[in-house]
Amino acid sequence: IKHVLHGGDITEGMSHRAGHVNELELVSGDLQVARAADNICMLPEDVTFEFITGNHDLWAMASAGHEVGKHIETLVQNRGRKCNYLGQNDAMLEINGIKIQMFHPNNGSSYAYSYSGQKIVEAMRGGSKPNILIVAHYHKAISYMCRNVWVIHGGTLCAITGFMKGKSLENHVGFWDVEVKIAENGGLSKITNTFIPFFD
Numbered sequence: 263i264k265h266v267l268h269g270g271d272i273t274e275g276m277s278h279r280a281g282h283v284n285e286l287e288l289v290s291g292d293l294q295v296a297r298a299a300d301n302i303c304m305l306p307e308d309v310t311f312e313f314i315t316g317n318h319d320l321w322a323m324a325s326a327g328h329e330v331g332k333h334i335e336t337l338v339q340n341r342g343r344k345c346n347y348l349g350q351n352d353a354m355l356e357i358n359g360i361k362i363q364m365f366h367p368n369n370g371s372s373y374a375y376s377y378s379g380q381k382i383v384e385a386m387r388g389g390s391k392p393n394i395l396i397v398a399h400y401h402k403a404i405s406y407m408c409r410n411v412w413v414i415h416g417g418t419l420c421a422i423t424g425f426m427k428g429k430s431l432e433n434h435v436g437f438w439d440v441e442v443k444i445a446e447n448g449g450l451s452k453i454t455n456t457f458i459p460f461f462d
Contacts, residue, residue: 263439265357266309269398269416270316270366272298273330277321285423291322295330299337302345310344314353316366316398323350354392359448363392367399371431375402379413386411393450394442401426403434403457412453414438419460435460 273294274286288294302311315331322328331347338345348355351366365382372378379397386409395413403417422433436459445451 263309266305266311267362267364267396268311268313269364269396270314270351271318271398271418271420272313272315272334273319273322274420275318275321275330276325277318279425282425285425291326291328291330295333295337298334299341302334302338303341303343305343307343310346311338312346312348312355312364314348314364314366314398315350317351317368320350358442358444360394360442360444360450361392362394362396364396364398367397371400371402375400375404375415376406376408376413379406379415380408383408383411383413394440394453401431401433403436403438403459405438405455412450414440414455417457 274288276283276286276289283289288297305311313331319330322330335345335347348364351368352364354361354363367378378400379395382397383395391409391411393412395411397413397415400415401418401420402415405412405414416438417434417436419435419437421435426433436457438455438457440453440455442450443452
């Protein structure tokens with residue numbers, strides 16, 4: 263593995279929802295950022311970590327002007343590791359000619375797991391579509407093809423919370439191992455993705 267991609271909510275943040283502070287393992291924003299940086303630095307030195315921030319991370323921006331993503335990137339790079347913060351909620355990157363979009367929506371989960379990703383792809387103009395779309399936020403793990411875009415809902419590495427239990431929201435804990443074969447014309451000729459679940 264040469265690249266690890268993270269679709270946002272790399273920290274838990276702190277919302278204004280009553281009781282959220284009681285669900286946090288680390289209440290301090292600085293401690294959350296340090297934990298994220300420590301975890302990224304556990305990757306092998308030749309791995310590049312690419313990420314965007316999501317709504318949990320952006321609570322720090324809204325309440326204190328703290329750019330969590332930039333802070334994490336700086337801490338990790340200062341330790342000599344490859345880490346690129348790509349922006350808030352949405353970013354397009356290219357790896358070996360393959361266009362990958364990471365997107366972190368900010369709406370609620372739908373009954374049909376694929377619905378949100380399908381609507382994102384349907385809104386794309388023809389010339390702006392990526393080869394792969396990674397959808398975060400919903401804590402679901404599925405993959406499918408839509409308008410010639412391979413869509414991967416990233417799952418989560420967060421255990422189910424009291425908030426999610428109260429809303430009866432399913433939580434797919436784990437991550438994807440994705441292998442891409444590149445065609446001679448530069449497009450995708452084969453994609454193999456395997457979900458690695460954490461059941462405990």
